Amino acid sequence: MSTSVEAATEIRPFQVEFPEEAIDDLRRRIAATRWPTKELVADRSQGVQLATAQALARYWLDEYDWRRCEEKLNALPQFKTEIDGVDVHFIHVRSEHENALPVIITHGWPGSVIELLEVIGPLTDPTAHGGSAEDAFDVVIPSIPGYGLSAEPTEPGWWAGRVAKDWPELMKRLGYDHYVAQGGDVGAAVTDAMGRIAPEGLLGIHTNLFVPALAGGKFSEETEEEKAAVAAMALFKATGFGYFLEQATRPQTIGYGLLDSPVELAAWLLDHDTDAYYKIASAFVDDKPSGNLTRDHILDNITLYWLTGTGTSAARSYWESAQATAKNAGQAPPPMNLPFAFTTFPGEIWKTPRSWVEAAYPNVVYFNEVDKGGHFAAWEEPEVFSEEIRAAFRSLR
Amino acid sequence: MSTTVATGTEIVPFTVEISQKQIDNLRRRIAETRWSPAELVQDASQGVQLRFLQELARYWAEDYDFERIEARLNALPQYITSIDGLDIHFIHVKSEHEGALPLIITHGWPGSVIEMLDVIGPLTDPTAHGGSIDEAFDVVIPSIPGFGFSSQPTEAGWDSARIGAAWAELMKRLGYDHYVAQGGDQGAGVTDAMGRQAPEGLLGVHFNFLDAIPKELLTAALTPRIFAHEEREQLGKVVGVFMRGYISEMNEHPQTIGYSLLDSPIGLAAWMLDHDADSYEKISKAFLEGEQTGNLSRDTILDNITLYWVTGTGASTSRIYWETSKAATASFKNPPPHMRLPAAYTVFPDELFQAPRHWVKHAYHHLVYYNEAPKGGHFAAWEEPEIFADEMRAAFKSLRDRRSS
Numbered sequence: 001m002s003t004s005v006e007a008a009t010e011i012r013p014f015q016v017e018f019p020e021e022a023i024d025d026l027r028r029r030i031a032a033t034r035w036p037t038k039e040l041v042a043d044r045s046q047g048v049q050l051a052t053a054q055a056l057a058r059y060w061l062d063e064y065d066w067r068r069c070e071e072k073l074n075a076l077p078q079f080k081t082e083i084d085g086v087d088v089h090f091i092h093v094r095s096e097h098e099n100a101l102p103v104i105i106t107h108g109w110p111g112s113v114i115e116l117l118e119v120i121g122p123l124t125d126p127t128a129h130g131g132s133a134e135d136a137f138d139v140v141i142p143s144i145p146g147y148g149l150s151a152e153p154t155e156p157g158w159w160a161g162r163v164a165k166d167w168p169e170l171m172k173r174l175g176y177d178h179y180v181a182q183g184g185d186v187g188a189a190v191t192d193a194m195g196r197i198a199p200e201g202l203l204g205i206h207t208n209l210f211v212p213a214l215a216g217g218k219f220s221e222e223t224e225e226e227k228a229a230v231a232a233m234a235l236f237k238a239t240g241f242g243y244f245l246e247q248a249t250r251p252q253t254i255g256y257g258l259l260d261s262p263v264e265l266a267a268w269l270l271d272h273d274t275d276a277y278y279k280i281a282s283a284f285v286d287d288k289p290s291g292n293l294t295r296d297h298i299l300d301n302i303t304l305y306w307l308t309g310t311g312t313s314a315a316r317s318y319w320e321s322a323q324a325t326a327k328n329a330g331q332a333p334p335p336m337n338l339p340f341a342f343t344t345f346p347g348e349i350w351k352t353p354r355s356w357v358e359a360a361y362p363n364v365v366y367f368n369e370v371d372k373g374g375h376f377a378a379w380e381e382p383e384v385f386s387e388e389i390r391a392a393f394r395s396l397r
Numbered sequence: 398m399s400t401t402v403a404t405g406t407e408i409v410p411f412t413v414e415i416s417q418k419q420i421d422n423l424r425r426r427i428a429e430t431r432w433s434p435a436e437l438v439q440d441a442s443q444g445v446q447l448r449f450l451q452e453l454a455r456y457w458a459e460d461y462d463f464e465r466i467e468a469r470l471n472a473l474p475q476y477i478t479s480i481d482g483l484d485i486h487f488i489h490v491k492s493e494h495e496g497a498l499p500l501i502i503t504h505g506w507p508g509s510v511i512e513m514l515d516v517i518g519p520l521t522d523p524t525a526h527g528g529s530i531d532e533a534f535d536v537v538i539p540s541i542p543g544f545g546f547s548s549q550p551t552e553a554g555w556d557s558a559r560i561g562a563a564w565a566e567l568m569k570r571l572g573y574d575h576y577v578a579q580g581g582d583q584g585a586g587v588t589d590a591m592g593r594q595a596p597e598g599l600l601g602v603h604f605n606f607l608d609a610i611p612k613e614l615l616t617a618a619l620t621p622r623i624f625a626h627e628e629r630e631q632l633g634k635v636v637g638v639f640m641r642g643y644i645s646e647m648n649e650h651p652q653t654i655g656y657s658l659l660d661s662p663i664g665l666a667a668w669m670l671d672h673d674a675d676s677y678e679k680i681s682k683a684f685l686e687g688e689q690t691g692n693l694s695r696d697t698i699l700d701n702i703t704l705y706w707v708t709g710t711g712a713s714t715s716r717i718y719w720e721t722s723k724a725a726t727a728s729f730k731n732p733p734p735h736m737r738l739p740a741a742y743t744v745f746p747d748e749l750f751q752a753p754r755h756w757v758k759h760a761y762h763h764l765v766y767y768n769e770a771p772k773g774g775h776f777a778a779w780e781e782p783e784i785f786a787d788e789m790r791a792a793f794k795s796l797r798d799r800r801s802s
Contacts, residue, residue, distance in 0.1 A: 025431075036655040036712035040553040046719055047650030156437045242649040246642030253444030253671045254642075255433040257657025257664030264657035264664060271653045312433040319443060 009173060014078040014089060016070050016149065018307045023066055026262055026306055030061045033263045044277055045239070048267040055284040056266055059295050066307070069300040072117065080149075081173060083166045086158075089113075089149035090142035092174065095124040097136035101397050102176040103389065104140040104167055105378070108185020108209075109247075109314055110269035112148040114301040115379040116141050118292055122386035129383065134397070135390040140179075142170060144186065146313035148304055153313070159320035160186065164193035168202065177201050180393050184208040184377055186317055196334040204339030204365065206392040208377050208385075210352040212360040215325065215333070219360075225353040232350035236273070243271055247318035258311025265311055266302050275347035275374040291373070291380040341366035341392035345381075347374025366392040406570055411475040411486060413467050413546065415707050420463045423662055423706055427458045430663045441677055445667040449681045453666055453699075456684065461699045466707075469514060469700065477546075478570060480563045483555075486510075486546035487539035489571065492521040494533035498797055499573040500789065501537040501564055502778070505582020505606075506714055507669035509545045511701040512779040513538045515692055519786030526783065531797070532790040537576075539567060541583065543713035545704055550713070556724040557583070557608075558733070561590035565599065574598050575800040577793050581605040581777060586721055592736040592761075600799050601739035601765065603792045605777045605785075607752040609760035634750035643671060648722035651715035658711020665711055666702050675747040675774045691773065691780040741766035741792035745781075747774030766792040 035054070039046040076091050091113055094100070103123065107115050122129035123137040143150035145158055145166075167190065171179050180203050183191035188209035195205040213219060213233065221230050246254050257264040270280055279290035280298055289295065305311055340361035344352050346369070354367045368388060373381035432451070436443040473488050488510055491497070500520065504512045519526035520534040540547040542555050542563075564587065568576050575598050580588035585608035592602040646654050657664035670680060679690040680698055689695075705711060740761035744751050746769065754767045770788060773781035 029431075034659045034709065036652065036659040036709070037549055037551075039652040040550065040716065046716070047653030048656070049652065053656060152434060154437065239649055242642065242646030243653075245640070245645045249640075249642045250444035250671055252433065252436040252446070253667045254654075254657075256445070256450065256667040257654075257661050259433040260431050260663055261657050261660040263660055264654075267653050267656040271650055309431070309434070316437070316443070 009081065011079050011081045011173060014080045014149070016073045016078070018066070018070070022307055026303070027061060030057050030262050033057060033261070035263075044274060044281075048271050048277070049281065052270070052281040052284055053263055053267050056270075056295075056299070057263055059284060060262070060266070060299055060303075064296065064299045064303070066300075066303050068296070069114075069303065072300075073113075076117070076120065078149075081170065083169050084162070086145045086153055087151040088142055088145065088166065088170065090140055090170065091120070092138075092140050093120050093124050094138045095136040097126075097133045099134070099397075100124070100136035100138045101393060102138040102140065102171065102174075102179035103393070104142065104171055104179060104181045106142065106144065106163075106167070106181070106183035106187030106190045107147070108183070108187045109147075109317060110272055110301070110305070111185065111376065111379070112301055112304050113141050113143055114297065114304055115376055118382035119378045119386050119389070122383060123389060126386075126390065129386065131386070131390055135394075137389070138176075140171065140174065142167065144190070144317065146317060147310055148308055152310065153316075156320065156323070158317070159324040160189035160317075161193045161324060163190045164197055167194060168197070168199035171201065178203055180204050180206070180396060182206045182389060185375065189214070189321065192336065195336045195338050195340065198338055202338060203396045204341065204393065206341040206343070206366070206389060208343050208345060208388075209348065209375075210342070210350075210356060210360070213350075213352070213356065217360065219356040223353065223355070225351070226355060229350045229353055229356070236349050240271075240273060243268065244318065247315040248322035249319065251312055251315035251319045254315055255312025258305075258315065259309055262306055265306055268311075269302055269305065270298075273349050273375050275349075276376055279347075279374065279380070292382055293376065293380050297379065336361055337363055339363050339365040339396055343367075343377070343388040343392065344369040345373040345375075345377045346371060348377075349375060365395050368392075405479065408476050408478040408570065411477045411546065413470045413475070415463070415467055419707050423703070424458050427454050427662050430454060430661070432663075441674065441681075445671050445677070446681070449685055450663060450667055450670075452684045453670075453695075454663060456695055457662075457666075457699055457703075461696065461703075463703065465696060466511075466700050466704055470510070473514070473517065475546075478567065480566050480570075481559065483542050483550060483563075484548040485539055485542065485563065485567060487537055487567065488513075488517070489535075489537050490517050490521050491535045492533035494523075494530050496531070497521070497533035497535045498793060498800075499535040499537065499568065499571075499576035500793070501539065501568055501576060501578045503539065503541065503560075503564070503578070503580040503584030503587045504544070505580070505584045506544075506717060507672055507701070507705070508582065508776065508779070509701055509704050510538050510540055511697065511704055512776055515782035516778045516786050516789075519783055520789060523786075523790065526786065528786070528790055532794075534789065535573075537568065537571065539564065541587070541717065543716060544710055545708055549710065550716070553720070555717070556720040557586040557590040558594070558724065560587045561594055562596075564591060565594065565596035568598065575600055577601050577603065577796060579603040579789065582775065583717055583721070589736070590733070592738050592740060593733045595738055599738060600796045601741065601793065602736075603741040603743070603766070603789065605743050605745055605788075606748065606775075607742070607750075607757060607760065631750050631753065643668065644718060647715040647718035649719070651712060651719045655712025655715055658705070658715065659709055662706055665706060668711075669702055669705065673749050673775050676776055676780075679774065679780070692782055693776065693780050697779065736761050737763060739763050739765040739796060742768075743777070743788040743792065744769045745773040745775075745777045746770065747772070748777070749775060765795055768792075
């Protein structure tokens with residue numbers, strides 16, 4: 001990694017290069033894994049299945065090549081710049097088309113910039129991907145502080161609302177007068193918060209996770225669609241909420257395992273939601289990936305977490321969110337009056353109905369439900385996702 | 398570890414053997430820990446603090462005597478017997494006094510039989526510990542399936558009720574016609590189940606944790622009259638217990654956390670230490686300041702963690718939460734039978750919550766003993782073995798005579 005220290009607002013080019021010893025150490029640890037006994041059920045209901053974890057470990061050790069991922073990252077223009085005391089890593093790809101619309105896309109947990117690499121082509125170069133020149137975007141993909149190649153915050157307070165104040169500074173520093181923002185998962189929380197801050201130049205936002213429901217808001221449960229969404233959220237909270245609660249309350253405790261055991265890190269990152277889990281398990285166990293959720297892409301993300309040692313710091317973003325929620329309890333968030341666009345992906349934890357989106361955001365300019373893709377929409381279905389971004393922001397150009 | 402295999406109803410002696418290879422591997426892993434960066438706060442509000450855990454790791458690798466577990470356990474009569482398809486490990490110490498009352502004590506999570514070792518003396522040999530001859534117990538301390546040297550279940554369904562039924566079989570196999578049972582934490586769940594099953598010979602039960610909370614009290618919470626205003630604080634603590642990440646994770650996905658617990662000694666230690674604020678603070682003090690609370694010493698803490706490591710039971714011990722959570726959900730539809738047997742309860746002042754007498758009475762109508770102990774926390778028997786033993790003597794005093802009836 002670059003070690004140069006320069007003036008605070010300067011934007012420095014960056015290349016990823018982890019030492020060979022770090023990769024050797026990882027491989028040695030995978031090979032030395034001490035495995036638990038097999039789960040006592042035939043499905044995901046006790047967590048990440050042993051067969052999945054062992055197939056992943058085998059591929060990681062025998063076939064996976066991290067240098068391929070490094071080359072892929074280094075083929076993109078990457079930079080670092082210090083904002084709010086933390087060195088922020090970002091990918092910045094300008095379109096060759098004039099009047100491209102700048103978009104800042106924020107990843108989530110357990111993701112990273114790796115989730116978003118395959119949408120860069122379709123967004124910056126639409127004519128090569130079934131779009132037209134006027135659909136072009138300049139793309140900025142930062143790593144949230146504590147994630148991946150950005151530095152880790154060294155003090156508490158870095159919740160989504162603080163990150164949301166730093167992204168406008170980044171866009172300003174890049175010389176963008178007008179831009180839009182997009183995010184899913186934690187990135188949706190950051191993007192939603194940006195919309196509520198409404199910094200100068202931000203024209204509108206698109207998310208693919210419905211933040212107001214996560215924040216505890218109550219929404220109508222009358223139609224079949226609404227009832228199904230409520231039931232899906234309840235199921236998630238009853239059967240797959242452990243990681244969420246642990247990270248929201250004890251990120252340091254789980255962090256020890258995430259830093260010390262590659263297989264635990266992989267299991268923890270795979271255990272996000274039922275749809276994504278089965279798709280990824282199928283990629284490793286049966287070599288049947290869903291869309292772009294291939295073995296290599298999944299391991300690119302896990303290996304990035306390992307090599308950067310960010311298991312704890314990424315988990316802390318949930319703790320920060322919980323602290324902010326507790327602090328702001330009882331107060332309505334600031335209104336979000338900017339143009340808002342939303343896409344419901346069918347495999348997401350719950351399918352957000354249009355009625356909820358319209359109830360939460362007064363200025364909905366776009367809503368669509370697509371026919372494939374899940375929680376990691378950009379990662380799994382980059383073409384579908386790109387189509388959505390084009391359509392969502394068309395009216396704001 | 399011993400490779401003795403128990404068949405049928407036979408009870409075979411058991412000796413713990415931990416290989417040097419296992420110990421070397423563990424020490425190497427501790428030494429090669431890839432550490433997490435430090436928490437960003439000055440207290441335990443983000444979880445187990447780095448400085449504490451690093452001191453524990455240092456002591457574990459450099460000062461801890463890995464022969465302690467063998468020495469402590471093998472000084473006691475240990476056995477294995479096969480019940481309901483699993484090898485059950487247990488400690489069985491008979492009192493030298495005639496008419497001793499047989500008592501089966503069940504440990505919890507993140508505990509093991511290690512929690513209970515120092516109550517054996519006071520209970521079996523009361524005259525050497527400030528008690529009288531007529532207060533003697535024969536003590537049976539089994540390892541819950543999936544814990545320590547008992548074998549791991551290979552099918553789902555080993556919830557408290559099934560464990561409780563296995564314990565009744567164990568006591569019968571040991572030839573006890575009459576006995577009492579005790580438990581805290583998960584052991585309270587097992588003991589509660591035994592009390593409801595009321596197997597022949599079980600005279601009464603004692604708890605130091607109110608496991609009946611989710612079954613009856615939470616339902617009763619809908620009837621606000623049983624909650625006086627000053628009890629709201631306790632109820633808040635109860636609700637807090639169920640909002641813990643570790644409980645939620647082990648209730649839902651024990652396998653996922655299991656990878657850390659098997660592969661990383663430090664991941665295992667952190668997960669086990671992060672149980673409750675009171676014991677965390679006490680154990681942290683023992684390591685950082687050399688200030689031990691009661692019997693919660695650096696060595697006994699590491700005996701327990703090392704036992705989990707060498708037996709490789711991080712995942713299987715977590716599964717008991719998955720099992721009990723499933724059973725608790727089912728019990729809302731099909732409530733278990735009421736407990737009619739005599740029940741006794743001790744409140745320890747530093748326990749997760751201090752159940753008022755009428756909560757306990759609400760769960761166990763036939764409450765024969767209720768007392769507030771002067772000190773001790775969640776790991777009551779471990780932390781304050783003498784006080785715990787005193788409580789056993791007092792709690793079961795009135796039941797001793799029932800054996801002749």
